[in-house]
Amino acid sequence: MRPPVIESIKVENYRVLQSVEIKKLKPFTVLVGPNGSGKSTLFDVFAFMEACFTSGIRHAWDKRGGARQLRSRGAKGPIAVQISYREQSDSKLLTYRLEIDEERGRPVVAREFLRWTRSAGPGRPSHILDFRQGAGYFADDETGVRTQEHLDGPDKLAVNALGQFKSHPRVAALRRFISGWYLSYLSVAEGRKSPAAGPQERLSQSGDNISNVLQYLSENHPERLRSVTEALRDTVPALESVEYRTSPDGRLVLFVKDAPFDEPVLASNASDGTLKLLSYLTLLYDPDPAPFIGIEEPENHLYPSVLSGLAHQCRQSSERSQVLVTTHSHDFINSCRADEVVALYRGADGYTRVVRPDAIPLVNDMLEHGALLGSLWQENYFDELPEPRTPVNDLGPQS
Numbered sequence: 001m002r003p004p005v006i007e008s009i010k011v012e013n014y015r016v017l018q019s020v021e022i023k024k025l026k027p028f029t030v031l032v033g034p035n036g037s038g039k040s041t042l043f044d045v046f047a048f049m050e051a052c053f054t055s056g057i058r059h060a061w062d063k064r065g066g067a068r069q070l071r072s073r074g075a076k077g078p079i080a081v082q083i084s085y086r087e088q089s090d091s092k093l094l095t096y097r098l099e100i101d102e103e104r105g106r107p108v109v110a111r112e113f114l115r116w117t118r119s120a121g122p123g124r125p126s127h128i129l130d131f132r133q134g135a136g137y138f139a140d141d142e143t144g145v146r147t148q149e150h151l152d153g154p155d156k157l158a159v160n161a162l163g164q165f166k167s168h169p170r171v172a173a174l175r176r177f178i179s180g181w182y183l184s185y186l187s188v189a190e191g192r193k194s195p196a197a198g199p200q201e202r203l204s205q206s207g208d209n210i211s212n213v214l215q216y217l218s219e220n221h222p223e224r225l226r227s228v229t230e231a232l233r234d235t236v237p238a239l240e241s242v243e244y245r246t247s248p249d250g251r252l253v254l255f256v257k258d259a260p261f262d263e264p265v266l267a268s269n270a271s272d273g274t275l276k277l278l279s280y281l282t283l284l285y286d287p288d289p290a291p292f293i294g295i296e297e298p299e300n301h302l303y304p305s306v307l308s309g310l311a312h313q314c315r316q317s318s319e320r321s322q323v324l325v326t327t328h329s330h331d332f333i334n335s336c337r338a339d340e341v342v343a344l345y346r347g348a349d350g351y352t353r354v355v356r357p358d359a360i361p362l363v364n365d366m367l368e369h370g371a372l373l374g375s376l377w378q379e380n381y382f383d384e385l386p387e388p389r390t391p392v393n394d395l396g397p398q399s
Contacts, residue, residue, distance in 0.1 A: 003291030004085040004177050005322050007093070012080040014048075015041045018072040018351040026340050028318035030311075031326045032333060032377055033344035038352030039326040042344070043183070043296050045081055046324070049098070050181040057100060057155050061107040072351065077101070078110040087173055092116045094128075096159070096174055108133055108154040114174060128170050131158040138162055141170060182290035186279045188272045188301055194251045201288065207279040211244045211252035214282065218244075221287045228281045235309040236274055272301040280310060284317040292322045299329035311335035330374030338363065338373060343382040357382045 006025055011017040016038045031039045044064075051060035064070050070079055078099040085094055099110040113130040129138040133154040137146040151161055162168045163175030183205065190208035199216035200209050217225035233239050240259040244252050256274060257264035267275060280298060283289075298310055311332050314323045327333065333341060338358035347353045357363045357373070363381055367373060376382065 001088070002320055003180075003322070004087050004094075004173075005089075006083050006085045006292070008084045009045075010080070010082040011042070011045055013072045013075045013077060014045055014070060014079050014081070015072060016346065016350070016352045017041055017045065018075055018349075020352050020354060022342055022354055024339070024356075025322075025342075026318075027321075028315045028323050028336075028340050029325070030333065030336050030341045031324070031344060032328070032341060032382070035328075037344040037346055039344055040296065041352070043294055043324070043326050046181060046292070046294055047183040049081055049083075049178055050183060052098070052100075052157065053160060053175065053179045057107050057109065057157065061100065061102075066105070066107070067102040085177075087170075094170065094174070098157075103154075106155065109157065112136075112158050114159065114171060116170070128168075129158050129162065138168065138171070141168075177291050180290050181292040181294070182283070183294040184280075184283065184296065186276060188275050191275045191279055192268045194247065194253050197246050197250050197252045202286070202290075203279065203283050210275075210279055210282060211254045214242070214244050214254070215252060217282075217287075224285050224287050228278070228285045231281050231285070231309075231313060232274075232278055235277060235306045239274065242278060273303055273306070276301045277306060277310070281313065284313050284323075289317065289321040292324070293317070294324045296326045297328065298325060299327060299332060304329070304331040307332040308335040315340075330372075330378040333374035333377055334372045336373060338367060341373065341377075341382075343377065345383055355382050 005027055008021065008023040008025060010021040012019055020038070020042070031042060033039050048060050048064065051063070061070070078101040080097065080099040082095060082097040086092070087094065094114065094116045096114045098112050100107050101110040102108070109131065111132050113127055115127040127139060128141070130136050131151070134151040134156060136158060137148050138158070139146050151158060159171055159175050163171045166172065185205045186207040190206040191210050193208050195209055195212055197215070198212060199219055200212035201216055203210065203213050214225065217228070229242055232242065238258050238260070239256065241257045241264070243255050243264065245255060247253050254267035255264035256267055256270040280295065283293065295314070299307055302310070307329055308331065312335060314325060317323055341357050343355040343357060344352050345355060357376070360382065363376055366376060366381070
């Protein structure tokens, strides 16, 4: 059973995302746009939500500078994030909304609710829970009977509190879902380190424990490790194998072997691109993957020719996890479908606006005639108010 898929997201008053709504999100979604368009900010919205659930609202809020740095310039009212999702493809649409404001320099939950589409039958609740500043109610899934509750403080999440009880299955599922999100901030420098030996199940956000995860796969899921290595070899043809060894002081050392040579070399001597790609594949082939995976600008350190293969791996992984990628690379976008791509631009008011290339007739027409999606983006065909441009030269095979 795959985890929930977010179908839409609405963001209000979050930096340049003053009022943004994206509908019809796919299991594999790619955000594109020029520098400063809001891609990284939208990526951070997901990271902010995950941090609120795992580290607490105060930590997530303070880490980003509080209301002064987070609230859109000139905006009033709370910062709000709303997601709509289905636990299964044929289940009801659930909507979760979190509004955070600041009082006396501290964040408070101005409102938090979880609701589902009301069924035709009587007695079914519209809202599963609805709280404001630490006080509110939750409704029984079956009877709809409401119970009033008070949380420990106005900065506490009702979903986090009530989601620890089996008696609230919808709330518990949402808590597990958001708490399990993985937002990647992989660092090549961190990946070159030699950590202490010992298997670890999940790749860290920086990738500094890649050797430990490979050890875990080798000992518990060897078929997954083979899949990672095979995918890496398919993308980097000269590569033969990746392995780890334990040093005399008990640390794991990663080795990479190229096919033409007899001996492997230390990962510290391997290319940045090889290590970065190895980290991405290890993440995407996780035997127990995160329900939501965010990857920011994977083209960094990677040769353009490998991006098509990585896009294919991301789409494959989206059958088990929802995958969100931000990118500037037209090579990566060339391997995407138009309905998988969301373009962000800054409007005249300075705030982000959303453009769907699959809703632009000219883009669809040019794709039907052999144009490449990434080339159309590169030439500003996604922008509703484009700058002067020259015709696209790369229209694919010509007769």
